[in-house]
Amino acid sequence: xxxxxxxxxxxxxxxxxxxxxxxxxxxxxxxxxxxxxxxxxxxxxxxxxxxxxxxxxxxxxxxxxxxxxxxxxxxxxxxxxxxxxxxxxxxxxxxxxxxxxxxxxxxxxxxxx
Amino acid sequence: xxxxxxxxxxxxxxxxxxxxxxxxxxxxxxxxxxxxxxxxxxxxxxxxxxxxxxxxxxxxxxxxxxxxxxxxxxxxxxxxxxxxxxxxxxxxxxxxxxxxxxxxxxxxxxxxx
Numbered sequence: 001x002x003x004x005x006x007x008x009x010x011x012x013x014x015x016x017x018x019x020x021x022x023x024x025x026x027x028x029x030x031x032x033x034x035x036x037x038x039x040x041x042x043x044x045x046x047x048x049x050x051x052x053x054x055x056x057x058x059x060x061x062x063x064x065x066x067x068x069x070x071x072x073x074x075x076x077x078x079x080x081x082x083x084x085x086x087x088x089x090x091x092x093x094x095x096x097x098x099x100x101x102x103x104x105x106x107x108x109x110x111x112x113x
Numbered sequence: 114x115x116x117x118x119x120x121x122x123x124x125x126x127x128x129x130x131x132x133x134x135x136x137x138x139x140x141x142x143x144x145x146x147x148x149x150x151x152x153x154x155x156x157x158x159x160x161x162x163x164x165x166x167x168x169x170x171x172x173x174x175x176x177x178x179x180x181x182x183x184x185x186x187x188x189x190x191x192x193x194x195x196x197x198x199x200x201x202x203x204x205x206x207x208x209x210x211x212x213x214x215x216x217x218x219x220x221x222x223x224x225x226x
Contacts, residue, residue: 031212042119042202042218043157050212058213090156099145099206102214104157 003027004105006091012111019078021108023091031094032074033102034058034066036087043090049074081112115140117205119217127225132190134220136203139184145206146179147214148188152199160201161188193224 004025013019025032033048035058045058047066055066063085065077078085088109092102116139126132144165149157161177163170163186170177174197176189186203200221204214 033213040122040218043216045213048212094212096212098162099147100212100214101145101147101159101162102204103159104149106156 004091004093004103006089006105006108008108009106010109010111012113013078013081014113015082017081019081019085019110019112021076021078021089021091021110023074023076023105024072025074025091025093025103025105026072027093027095027103028071029093029095029103030071031096031100031102032068033092033094034064034074034076035090035092036060036085037090037107038087046076046089083112086110086112115143115205115207115215117203117215117217119203119220121220122218123221123223125223125225126193128194129192130224132193132197132222132224134188134201134203134222136186136205136217137184138186138205138215140205140207141181141184142207143184143205146177146186147204147206148175148177149202149204150199151202151219157202190222193222195224195226198222198224 034046035043049055049068067075091105094100094102119136148160150160178187203217
């Protein structure tokens with residue numbers, strides 16, 4: 001059974017609209033992460049969290065907010081979606097052992113028109 | 114912060130050939146190293162991992178070599194087959210309280226029969 005799930009798996013949004021991407025993990029991991037993947041850029045970290053009700057900025061947080069209401073759930077929020085936010089978004093979780101080895105969800109393909 | 118450079122961005126080989134993907138990193142305190150495989154349209158799956166205290170890890174037809182002196186990590190495939198066609202990403206972690214992985218930009222491997 002999948003340990004990290006994401007919803008929706010794909011979404012088309014309009015410019016200026018609000019988008020919420022959701023992630024759920026059953027690994028009992030403390031850490032959760034949001035990345036975006038663009039061709040030629042690999043994976044870039046947007047936000048991460050190590051405990052419920054707390055989030056940390058990653059390397060490219062501008063234009064994104066995150067919410068961690070529980071250990072299992074982590075959301076990424078685009079308050080005002082822009083064309084440049086068209087990408088594939090991956091959620092991941094990790095425990096505190098083995099260098100924070102990360103387990104990834106299936107990804108969400110977001111298209112902003 | 115840590116920077117990881119991955120080469121080459123694209124690699125095309127014939128079935129049965131060898132293939133080598135290399136990552137160089139900057140932080141001498143990096144301790145955990147990972148290789149992820151991403152098949153087209155899919156998520157990232159952990160392929161192999163190696164501690165700083167070990168220098169070689171083998172499995173699934175791949176060998177990971179770590180040269181701490183040169184801060185270089187390589188993924189070696191001795192006999193490629195079409196099922197190995199995918200994108201490969203290296204990732205580096207300092208461990209300790211640093212919960213973030215720094216990813217290379219990826220290598221797209223194509224194996225032709």
